Amino acid sequence: MENVRNLFQILARNFGLLNEQCCDNCCGQEVSLVQSHILYEINRQHQPSMQEIAGALGMDITTFSRQVKTLADKGFVKKTPHPADNRINILSLTPEGLAIENAIHLTVNAQLHGILSTMSEFEKDTVIRSIQLFNDAMQKSDSCCVPPK
Amino acid sequence: MENVRNLFQILARNFGLLNEQCCDNCCGQEVSLVQSHILYEINRQHQPSMQEIAGALGMDITTFSRQVKTLADKGFVKKTPHPADNRINILSLTPEGLAIENAIHLTVNAQLHGILSTMSEFEKDTVIRSIQLFNDAMQKSDSCCVPPK
DNA sequence: TCAAATAGTTGCAATTTGCAAATATAAGAG
DNA sequence: CTCTTATATTTGCAAATTGCAACTATTTGA
Numbered sequence: 001m002e003n004v005r006n007l008f009q010i011l012a013r014n015f016g017l018l019n020e021q022c023c024d025n026c027c028g029q030e031v032s033l034v035q036s037h038i039l040y041e042i043n044r045q046h047q048p049s050m051q052e053i054a055g056a057l058g059m060d061i062t063t064f065s066r067q068v069k070t071l072a073d074k075g076f077v078k079k080t081p082h083p084a085d086n087r088i089n090i091l092s093l094t095p096e097g098l099a100i101e102n103a104i105h106l107t108v109n110a111q112l113h114g115i116l117s118t119m120s121e122f123e124k125d126t127v128i129r130s131i132q133l134f135n136d137a138m139q140k141s142d143s144c145c146v147p148p149k
Numbered sequence: 150m151e152n153v154r155n156l157f158q159i160l161a162r163n164f165g166l167l168n169e170q171c172c173d174n175c176c177g178q179e180v181s182l183v184q185s186h187i188l189y190e191i192n193r194q195h196q197p198s199m200q201e202i203a204g205a206l207g208m209d210i211t212t213f214s215r216q217v218k219t220l221a222d223k224g225f226v227k228k229t230p231h232p233a234d235n236r237i238n239i240l241s242l243t244p245e246g247l248a249i250e251n252a253i254h255l256t257v258n259a260q261l262h263g264i265l266s267t268m269s270e271f272e273k274d275t276v277i278r279s280i281q282l283f284n285d286a287m288q289k290s291d292s293c294c295v296p297p298k
Numbered sequence: 299t300c301a302a303a304t305a306g307t308t309g310c311a312a313t314t315t316g317c318a319a320a321t322a323t324a325a326g327a328g
Numbered sequence: 329c330t331c332t333t334a335t336a337t338t339t340g341c342a343a344a345t346t347g348c349a350a351c352t353a354t355t356t357g358a
Binding site: 002003004005007008009010011012013014015016017019020037040057058105108109112113114115116118119123126127128130131132133134135137138140141 | 163207257262276
Binding site for chain 3: 032034060062063066085086087088
């Protein structure tokens with residue numbers, strides 16, 4: 001009841017390790033862990049700008065700019081000028097980028113399901129619903145998870 | 150039921166942001182995020198060696214060695230040669246290191262409780278129990294969360 | 299007693315990071 | 329319409345982080 005931090009710290013660490021390993025396994029030296037986060041978020045959003053993705057990930061925009069350039073050079077991400085505002089670049093995944101994102105997604109998802117498979121149906125449902133609940137609560141709380149300005 | 154990855158990806162990301170912000174807020178330029186992870190794990194284990202902490206965090210031992218040196222130079226971590234084996238260094242927090250770790254712990258814990266406070270008692274309990282359950286399942290699963298050899 | 303194993307540290311060289319300053323474009327005031 | 333200001337993104341640069349290979353120091357075991 002008290003030590004909530006421990007739970008989340010360990011969870012986040014373990015998921016991070018799993019994520020990193022999966023990333024290594026499915027896409028070899030193709031993309032780094034942070035780059036995989038970028039692919040993930042571009043895929044998730046609808047015609048996002050650089051700012052939007054960088055903001056969602058809490059990344060410094062200059063660091064982000066360079067990482068996107070790397071991904072674009074590798075042919076995984078495409079930058080399209082916004083039709084109504086040339087300052088803005090719309091980001092999208094190329095077919096190759098999408099393939100990598102999908103590979104990572106399937107691998108991570110399979111690992112997670114493997115872990116959940118040790119539980120009863122009821123427990124599994126409860127765990128999933130709980131995390132959903134917590135994510136929603138986090139989203140609503142503006143005191144946190146808002147990247148610094 | 151299907152898309153478990155999304156849930157964990159977002160959870161881990163948001164907790165990461167929260168963790169980072171807390172770290173900035175309580176200890177200013179004192180320690181970086183990775184260094185805070187090191188303090189956390191040293192505090193958690195009982196007379197740990199370098200290998201044990203680096204292993205738990207999935208960090209490369211050489212990177213870890215340098216980070217520990219930085220922390221030792223700052224006076225937050227102490228390295229004590231193992232009495233029975235001089236190759237091994239036992240790591241421990243200095244009072245200053247412990248103070249920082251405690252400050253981070255309290256801040257993160259408070260934030261998390263703030264988020265949980267928007268839920269009913271029942272929901273709160275369920276969420277906490279669920280994460281406990283999942284962490285245990287992860288620990289048992291040897292297919293993941295085992296840093297690459 | 300000496301060859302292998304183990305713990306940890308350094309020498310690089312590449313990558314990543316973020317602040318400050320620059321560029322490019324758009325929007326608004328007059 | 330023109331000039332100031334705001335917004336989006338990129339670069340310069342210098343510091344911090346990373347990891348592989350090689351090295352040192354100790355211990356273990358044949």
